[in-house]
Amino acid sequence: MMRTQDPVAVAFGLSRVYISGYREDQGEKYRVYASVSFAVLLLGIGVPLWWHTTTVPRVTLPYTGIDELSKLDIRITTKITVAALSHNRAESLAREIRRTFENAEIYQLNVEYQIVSNNLLASVFTYHELEKVASTFDLDVGGLLLLEATNLNDAVLVGSKRTLYFSTETSISTLIQVLSEWILRDKSLALTKNALAEPTMYSLDEENRRRFPASLAYDVLVTLVNPDPDKLKIVWDLKTITEDYMQPFLDELSILSNFSIKSQWLYLLPLDMNPRRVPDSSPSRKHFALRESVLPQLVTPLEKKLASQVSLHPCINLVIYMVPCDNAPLHIYTRSGHRSRTDSNVEAFLSPRWGGVIFINPSSEVCESAREDEAVTVVPEETVIVGTFLAQLRLLLGIPEMKSINGVTAVPLVGLKSRDWEIDSLLRYRTVEQLTSAKLTLQSLARLLKEISNIVITDVVGNRIKTALELVHESAEHLRRGDLKRSFILSKEAFIISEAAFSDPTLLALLYFPEDQKYAVYIPLFLPAMIPVLLSLKNIRRYYFPGKDNTEKKVDLRESKNDEDNRPKAE
């Protein structure tokens, strides 16, 4: 019997008494007005207000731009100048190099050739004179010069700048091998990109696993461990030595990132294992053996005490372990059971993405001459230690050792500088790595934001995404144009900004819960209020658009008096 009752009126307890038709009409009017105002209030103001206040604030993002990133082709344009004595040789070399690298995944070579006069090179004998000739060519960062020289001992001599010298007899294949394996490293570079983009398809190679991941800054922490200070007195100015030798080396690489060097002494930190005693023919008639296979177990106990976790940047640990006389001399044995042979008798190893360790044995004379209760004074040889550390640093930062190629030599490193072409190669790696990483970060962020609708996107994050997107495009553009340095700097910025956008704390302003939980909250809250309002809409429509059901309505109205009596019961 409740069917004609205005649901709003019922819900809000409005009562009516109607006697004559006129007042009935009047009442009807007010009733409808009331329903209309409720409906307007709830549906016109309430719902939009609720919608507005509960929507997740999201800035519009350049989704189409980010989608287009998948088509972004990272291609490095490199200018190679071939300078040979005869026109034929220059041309054929240039043609051959161009042909070989035509299908390289990541390179686009711009090979030019020139002819140098015989007179210019005839009087050139030493490497320094060659360098002088090479310096007359105009070379940018990333560029390369192949110069034919007459008086060379090797097939190919790789200079410390950006020049390769080759003799008149050198075959094209050797030259291309050097280019591909040492300098351009096209395959490894392509793998770096692919392993980042599709980790399930490609796995990282040794070099990639060894190299520290890209970062804005690194700490280099040099630690000298003296396990037994009672018996071992070490005379060494660790601070000055690290500053004098490490700083110039790292300054050369300052374009890559910021390096800060720290040094510390640690005392009373013994090795967590006992090396095996091996008798031999040396004056002390024994040495101590440490197998290569147990070295991993040495790293972790060391790591616990190094306090390398002080700053937020990745830390490159370099540890000098002074072997006490009781365990000296200590030697590392390889997996095949031989002593590891090094060119300067250094017992050292490195752990990828962690750092390096070097064992320093005191000389046997010092140990033997020492009395039982007396401290032994040891002066470590600084060039050996620093030389080892720098070799390890080069590997850890991503300058790999060159695989030997028959007849090819590289000019040995002078002083504390790395070769220019090595740094160029590192720049290429880092650029590709940072660009790919920034690209992936943006893509995955866009995908996540599409998938998870509860993530808030603030203006800051939105701007960062836009900036990073622009930088990625700009950097790739510079790379295509052959401006390696600029491209690297832009890619670094893109990498940092995209990282910041992804890990912005505001992305987690709301926790991610499934949509159905929202309805569990809203339905009991709003449905009881909404049902009468929605039903009253029908009455409003009937009042303003009296159609075919007009007669029926009058009958209903007459019945309304009876309803009035029934109402308390119905409730």
Place this chain on the structure above:
Amino acid sequence: MRIHLACCTMILISFSMSCHTWEITDNFVKTEHSNNWAVLVDTSRFWFNYRHVANVLSIYRSVKRLGIPDSQIILMIADDMACNPRNPRPATVFNNIKQHINVYGDDVEVDYRGYEVTVENFVRLLTGRLAQGTPRSKKLLTDEGSNILIYLTGHGGNGFLKFQDSEEITSQELGDALEQMWQKRRYHEILFVVDTCQASSMYEKFYSPNILAVASSLVGEDSLSHHVDPAIGVYIIDRYTYYALNFLEKVEPSSTKTLGEFLKVCPRDYCLSTVGVRRDLFRRDPDKVPVIDFFGSLRPVELTTNIMNILPLKSNCTKIQEFEKKYNYVAQFPEIVSQYT
């Protein structure tokens, strides 16, 4: 200290026995991870949840013993049982009534404690979206070469795990967080272990690759506690973790035990619940993966054979000579010389 000594003696014994015992299997060289991390979470507080703290400390003890440094373990514990006034043996948490192992050990580094253990902090930790200025010890600084062990314990239900008494993490949230980690290349492989009631519901919504998930019970089952200690007055450890700890105690950094064996630590008649395993996301065969890949931390090494030749620097000559200072006492009273005498 006792444990430390025990470790040392164990290592010594293994050395004296033969050199073969301390060799690392070739398997290790083949894995592609470069570092190990552990995220261990106890989500419940109050004395009657003593067992959850014992659970998480058991795993903490094991990973630490097997070599993961504290800097790479994120330990979240919602309550401090060792220093609770109701603890009859302060500063200890034992894994069984016979006080067999003090899982509290000598040094426990808790990274998130008490009311810091929230769903929000946990998800922030996983996804790396922490506020600026968060100390390094509270960050999960993993990269694409990291193997992560995630261990959760607390009270759970179908599809959620309760944090403290106020909120819960749903399996959906957890799945989304892990997917974000994968997208951002924040892990190489994950071993996900959860010890709660209806634990297997927690991993049902995972969809990211390279995750091996283990749960102490299936949906519809309860995970039960192991035994009660009358001195403490409450249950002291959960069954699944009790047997897991038993197994892990036998693992050494050099041992060849596999994850396949770890998955079988708690058969149904021990646990009284069925241990659930989800393998479809994991690409390797658990029977061939060493336990150490997740519970230990062995960094690969390479011998350095070539070194850089360096000429000694001559510039050291400008070193400033430091004079040895001699200290002596300052006169206690100034000498007063009168002008008028």
